[in-house]
Amino acid sequence: MYPIVKKEKLADKIFLMDVRAPRVAKTCEPGQFVIVKMDEEGERIPLTICDYDREAGTITIVFQTVGASTERMQYLNEGDSFQDFVGPLGCASDLVDMEIDELKKKKIVFIAGGVGTAPVYPQVKWLHEHGVDCDVIMGSRTKDLLFFVEKMEKVATNLYVTTDDGSYGFHGMGTNQLQALVDEGRTYDHCVAIGPMIMMKFVCLLTKKLEIPTVVSMNPIMVDGTGMCGACRLTVGDEVKFACVDGPEFDGHLVDFDQAMKRQQLYKTEEGRAMLKLQEGDTHHGGCGHCGGEE
Amino acid sequence: MDVLKKVPVREQKPEVRAKNFEEVCLGYDAAEAVSEAERCLNCKNAQCVKGCPVSIDIPGFISEIKSRNFEKAYEILSDSSALPAVCGRVCPQESQCEGKCIRGFKGEPVSIGKLERFTADWARENGIVPKSDQEKNGRKVAVIGSGPAGLTCAGDLAKMGYDVTIFEALHEPGGVLIYGIPEFRLPKQEVVAKEVENVKALGVKIETNVVIGKSTTIDELMEEEGFEAVFIGSGAGLPRFMGIPGEQANGVFSANEFLTRNNLMKAFREEYDTPIMKGKKVAVVGGGNVAMDAARTALRLGAEVHIVYRRSEAELPARVEEVHHAKEEGIIFNLLTNPKEILVDENGWVRGMTCIRMELGEPDESGRRSPVEVAGSEFEIELDTVIMSLGTSPNPLISSTTKGLDTNRRKCIVAEEANGATSKPGVFAGGDAVTGAATVILAMGAGKAAAKGIHEYLSGK
Numbered sequence: 001m002y003p004i005v006k007k008e009k010l011a012d013k014i015f016l017m018d019v020r021a022p023r024v025a026k027t028c029e030p031g032q033f034v035i036v037k038m039d040e041e042g043e044r045i046p047l048t049i050c051d052y053d054r055e056a057g058t059i060t061i062v063f064q065t066v067g068a069s070t071e072r073m074q075y076l077n078e079g080d081s082f083q084d085f086v087g088p089l090g091c092a093s094d095l096v097d098m099e100i101d102e103l104k105k106k107k108i109v110f111i112a113g114g115v116g117t118a119p120v121y122p123q124v125k126w127l128h129e130h131g132v133d134c135d136v137i138m139g140s141r142t143k144d145l146l147f148f149v150e151k152m153e154k155v156a157t158n159l160y161v162t163t164d165d166g167s168y169g170f171h172g173m174g175t176n177q178l179q180a181l182v183d184e185g186r187t188y189d190h191c192v193a194i195g196p197m198i199m200m201k202f203v204c205l206l207t208k209k210l211e212i213p214t215v216v217s218m219n220p221i222m223v224d225g226t227g228m229c230g231a232c233r234l235t236v237g238d239e240v241k242f243a244c245v246d247g248p249e250f251d252g253h254l255v256d257f258d259q260a261m262k263r264q265q266l267y268k269t270e271e272g273r274a275m276l277k278l279q280e281g282d283t284h285h286g287g288c289g290h291c292g293g294e295e
Numbered sequence: 296m297d298v299l300k301k302v303p304v305r306e307q308k309p310e311v312r313a314k315n316f317e318e319v320c321l322g323y324d325a326a327e328a329v330s331e332a333e334r335c336l337n338c339k340n341a342q343c344v345k346g347c348p349v350s351i352d353i354p355g356f357i358s359e360i361k362s363r364n365f366e367k368a369y370e371i372l373s374d375s376s377a378l379p380a381v382c383g384r385v386c387p388q389e390s391q392c393e394g395k396c397i398r399g400f401k402g403e404p405v406s407i408g409k410l411e412r413f414t415a416d417w418a419r420e421n422g423i424v425p426k427s428d429q430e431k432n433g434r435k436v437a438v439i440g441s442g443p444a445g446l447t448c449a450g451d452l453a454k455m456g457y458d459v460t461i462f463e464a465l466h467e468p469g470g471v472l473i474y475g476i477p478e479f480r481l482p483k484q485e486v487v488a489k490e491v492e493n494v495k496a497l498g499v500k501i502e503t504n505v506v507i508g509k510s511t512t513i514d515e516l517m518e519e520e521g522f523e524a525v526f527i528g529s530g531a532g533l534p535r536f537m538g539i540p541g542e543q544a545n546g547v548f549s550a551n552e553f554l555t556r557n558n559l560m561k562a563f564r565e566e567y568d569t570p571i572m573k574g575k576k577v578a579v580v581g582g583g584n585v586a587m588d589a590a591r592t593a594l595r596l597g598a599e600v601h602i603v604y605r606r607s608e609a610e611l612p613a614r615v616e617e618v619h620h621a622k623e624e625g626i627i628f629n630l631l632t633n634p635k636e637i638l639v640d641e642n643g644w645v646r647g648m649t650c651i652r653m654e655l656g657e658p659d660e661s662g663r664r665s666p667v668e669v670a671g672s673e674f675e676i677e678l679d680t681v682i683m684s685l686g687t688s689p690n691p692l693i694s695s696t697t698k699g700l701d702t703n704r705r706k707c708i709v710a711e712e713a714n715g716a717t718s719k720p721g722v723f724a725g726g727d728a729v730t731g732a733a734t735v736i737l738a739m740g741a742g743k744a745a746a747k748g749i750h751e752y753l754s755g756k
Contacts (some may be wrong), residue, residue, distance in 0.1 A: 023510045034367065037466055043560070043568045044466070068568040070484060084466035086504035225567075226464050227505055227690045229472075229552035230534040244534065261545055262643035266545045267570040287746065 001086035002036075002123035005058060007078050010147035011140075013065045014115060015074050016050070022057035024049075030122040030215065031093030034059060037084035037224045038076065043069040046222045048119035048194075048248065049088060052206045061085075062147075089225045090248045093192075094215065095121050095278055100130050106202035108134040109188045109212075110156075111174040111182075111203050113195025114141075118149050120194050120215055121155075128155035135188075136160070137177045143168035174199065175206045188212050193252060197264060201257035208253050218243045221266060234260045299402025302331040304409050309623040315595055316563055319620060320384070323406075325363070328413040332360035334398060335405045342395035343407060343442060348740030349464075351375040353392055353407055360410060369418040369582070372411060373425040377450035378443060378490045378739065380419060383412025384481050387614050404624040419489050427497045432456040434753060437522040438499075439507045439693065442470020443735045444528030444726030446494050447742030448749075454495040455750050467559065470530055470733070474559035475551070477588050479595070483558070508692035513700075513722060519660045523756070524721045524749045527708060528742060531727035532690030536578070536683055540635030546572065546645030550581070550589040550684035557592050572681030574598045577603075578633055578648055581684030582606070585732075587617040589682045590626050598680070600626050605633040605653050605666045631655075631666065635673060637681055637719045647677045686732050697722070707731055714748025715741060723748055 006018035006040040018124045018188075024034060027056035033048045051060035065071045076082075095103065108127070110145040117138050127134050132247040140146050141161035146161065147167060153159050170177050182188075193203040200216045207214040220243050223229040234241055235256040241247065304314075304532030305321040312319050323331060335357040352371050357370035372379040388408035418424075419727070430699075434457055438449045441463040449459045466555045467473050472487045479694045482488060495501060507513060507529070516522045531707030536542050553571070556562045573596040579589050582604035594600045602621070604611060607630050611618055617711035622628070631653040638647040652672035655664035689706045701718035708717060708724045715723035725741025727733055 023505060027510065041561075041567045056642075077703075084504050086464065086466070086506060086510070088509055089506065215449060223552055223555050224474075226509075227533050227692065228550040229555050230536070230551045233536075233543065240536065240543070245533075245690070259643070262545060263543065265643075266572070 001021070001081035001083060003081045004076055004078055005056075007076070010062065011145045013074075013143070014062065014147060016062050016066075016118075017076070018053075018058045018060050019082060019085055020057055021059050021087070024085065025052050025054050025057045028052050028088035029092035029096050031096065031119075031128045032088035032090050033225075033248060034061065034085060035089060035222070036061065036073075036082050036086030038069060038073050039083050042083070043067070043071070044084075045069055045073075046089070046219065046225055046244075048217060048219070049122060050118040051122050051125070059085075060252070062115060064115045065135050075287070079211060089246060093249055095192075096126065096183045098167065100132065103127070103130070106132075106190050107188045108190045108192070109178065110134060110136045110138075111178060111191065111193040111195070112136065112138040113193075114145070115175055115197035116193075116195030116199070116217075117152070120192070121148055121152060123192065124152065125155045133157040135183075135186075137162065137174045139163065139170075139174045139177070139207070141165065163272045168203065174201075175202050178203070178206060178210075180212055192217075197257055197261045200252060200255075200280060201261070204252040204255070204257070214252040215249050216247045216255060218250060218255065218260065218262060219248065219250060220260060234263070289295070296330065298334060298551055299683060300407075301334075301403045301406040302327050304406070309502045309620075309625070312479065313624040314418055318482055322411055322416060323361060323413040323415070324414075325365070328360055328410055329363060331406050331410060332357045336359070336397055336424050337569065338397055343392040343405075346393075346395035347375075347613060347741050348391070348736050349375050351392075351411075356414060357405070357407070357410060360414065361435065365414060365417045366421075366423055368414045368423075370422055372414055376739065377447045377494055378472075378735075379411050380415035380486045380490055381443070381481060382739070383408050383415055384486070385476060385734075387481040387734060389615060391736065394724060395416040399740055408729070419485070424493050424496050427454045429456045431498065431607050435460070435520075435522045436522075436749060436753075437462060437513075437516045437525045438528060439525065440464075440470055440528040440530055440726070440728075441468035441491070441501060442528060442530050442738065444724065444742035444745075445470065445526065445739035446491065446528075447739040448725070448746045449499045449525045450494045450497055451743055451746035452749060453494070453499045455746070457749075457753075459498070460500045460502060460749050462507055463501060463503045464506040464529075466503050466558065468503060470528075470655055473648070474555045475585065477592050478555065478556055479591065480588070493611070505557060506692065513719075515692065517631050517721060518620075524723065524753055525740070526715065526749060527693060527722065527724035527727045527743050528738065529693055529728045530688065531732045533685035533688050534683065535685040535688055537634065537685065539634060539636055539659050541645070542683075543637045543638055544639040544645050545643050545680055546574070547637060547681045547683065548572070550579070550585045550682050553589050553682050554585070557596075558580050563592075563596060567652055570597065571679055574678075577601070577680040577682060578629075578634075578676065578678050579682045580604075581686075582611040582613060583686070584613045584617055586684035587613045587626075588750055589623055589684055591624060593628060593680070593682065594624055600625055601676070603627050603629045603632050603634060603648075603650065605631065606663065607631055607655060629676075633668070634681075638675065645679055646679055647675050647683060649673055649675050656704065665740075687727075689728060689731070693728070710745075711748075712741075713744060714751065715745025716748055718750070721752065723752075
């Protein structure tokens with residue numbers, strides 16, 4: 001069992017947990033992910049590592065309630081445990097493997113969208129700890145969904161916060177902010193974009209035009225996370241890659257986002273059914289357009 | 296009773312079992328087992344034993360069944376096999392022990408597999424567990440993977456007194472016995488979990504959720520955690536796809552994914568969160584045991600299921616019994632047929648598959664006649680799900696993170712057949728990680744050989 005030592009609600013439907021998992025905390029690096037399973041009936045949920053404390057043996061995860069299992073996970077509290085917690089999985093961020101002197105010459109920008117802020121944080125923190133500068137653009141739909149602003153301020157050289165509705169910071173999306181910075185004369189030669197697939201797609205369209213090499217962290221559907229099931233396959237350039245063992249980070253200019261987004265929809269109706277069952281129990285008898293109960 | 300024929304085994308009726316996940320074969324009861332055992336000639340120079348990868352004393356345990364001494368029969372089985380209830384169910388006996396049985400020259404061989412299963416089930420129902428009175432020697436050995444190879448190796452080493460820890464990447468021990476082989480062939484709680492418990496009863500520790508190569512490495516296990524030897528039984532790995540257009544469409548799955556969702560994650564049961572696509576019309580591409588398992592699972596989830604295989608029935612690599620059961624249940628076999636393209640609708644979902652008819656040409660290096668396309672014979676079938684069951688290629692997680700561990704051209708770990716020794720001192724390997732996808736019993740044979748190899752290595756140290 002893997003006890004939860006801290007729980008915090010970051011925003012509507014977004015939760016943070018510190019979980020004791022000494023083996024994972026000992027070896028993980030920024031960019032890697034874990035798979036959590038809350039109990040016997042739960043799904044295996046892949047989550048990118050948000051922070052780690054090697055001494056305390058803890059891993060920080062951030063999740064949004066999107067399916068039946070994460071919906072139930074939000075009710076776990078400090079003192080409760082995950083039945084299973086495995087990792088670190090996938091490859092570490094390329095940045096971690098580069099020479100520090102090389103990194104210091106680079107002009108790096110991170111673009112984080114929504115919950116993508118969580119996996120961006122450990123990379124920025126790692127760079128900060130190694131004396132490497134980087135700019136961070138983090139955005140969300142609205143002010144209430146923002147989290148980690150203060151934390152990020154401490155580790156980013158320059159932080160730019162955006163909201164789609166202008167309720168906080170720059171009014172617009174991450175791509176608009178990046179364009180504005182470039183228009184002001186700022187130059188970048190390395191971009192890391194993490195967030196919803198649609199956001200990463202649009203960042204990549206822009207950075208291709210701006211000729212900034214861009215790394216994205218893909219979060220496709222997974223089951224085992226160790227290279228056994230092939231559920232997470234995606235097309236990168238003209239090759240088929242498994243996000244769990246070859247990724248999760250890929251060259252964003254080569255990823256087929258349209259295909260990846262379609263694959264993301266695979267279990268939407270199945271998940272929808274499970275969610276409804278959970279929320280409405282036996283009282284749900286159709287009308288959702290998914291369950292077929294009206295037939 | 297016809298002595299030339301096996302005592303028939305009771306099975307669930309095809310039309311009933313096609314709608315449930317309960318076990319297909321119900322096995323012998325004591326009276327049936329005794330009368331089948333009486334067919335054994337108790338050969339002095341028993342050929343059946345030579346056909347068994349773990350050399351079970353087959354006439355020995357069958358003699359004990361004859362005299363209704365079932366506990367003793369179980370002891371004899373346990374001396375050679377850590378998983379008799381599993382082997383009795385999933386071994387290809389027809390090409391091993393039963394294939395060599397003298398009875399089989401004239402009439403049917405003795406039903407060795409069903410007798411093994413009966414004995415193991417009887418022991419479980421009567422609460423009998425294998426014993427080990429060996430004193431512990433305190434020397435630590437790590438086993439990577441809790442599938443058939445790992446469990447066998449760990450069990451044998453524990454019986455010799457070693458302090459064995461198994462590291463399993465998934466959340467439940469059993470490897471392919473848990474994620475791959477479906478409930479209706481191999482019940483998970485009653486059979487697999489119990490056999491795992493029996494291995495633990497010998498003193499073996501199992502740590503789940505540890506991915507060797509990621510959570511820790513073999514070098515760290517040996518240098519920092521005090522393991523003197525390591526056995527790698529990590530299994531097959533990455534699923535293969537055909538490389539045809541449309542393969543990334545929604546509704547195309549590897550057999551590994553489909554079976555893992557259903558078996559390990561129990562998606563077929565309402566109370567579990569993991570979703571699975573219950574197709575209406577499903578094609579399973581491939582002809583091995585895994586293809587049969589995927590097809591029969593899809594059928595039970597409510598689909599019309601087609602096996603699409605490029606050679607003819609005689610070349611199907613699956614066990615005859617599995618093919619027979621699949622046909623009885625209503626799986627449709629499209630033989631001498633090969634997919635050319637998966638057809639995708641405007642939303643990215645499978646809508647069908649273009650196939651081409653095949654005919655058999657000259658034998659290839661495997662000795663099987665290789666299929667060639669019949670020009671102009673393309674045709675379309677309407678489908679909503681395609682399951683690719685084309686085998687696997689090795690997982691690089693361990694080989695790429697272990698210094699001095701050689702792999703071959705096919706990226707399998709190189710290990711000696713006789714003792715499992717790899718190119719790295721103290722590291723042994725066996726099962727699918729070495730051979731590529733094979734059978735449960737071959738993996739067990741390799742685990743057994745490696746346990747002996749590790750004992751010899753550590754005794755000389």
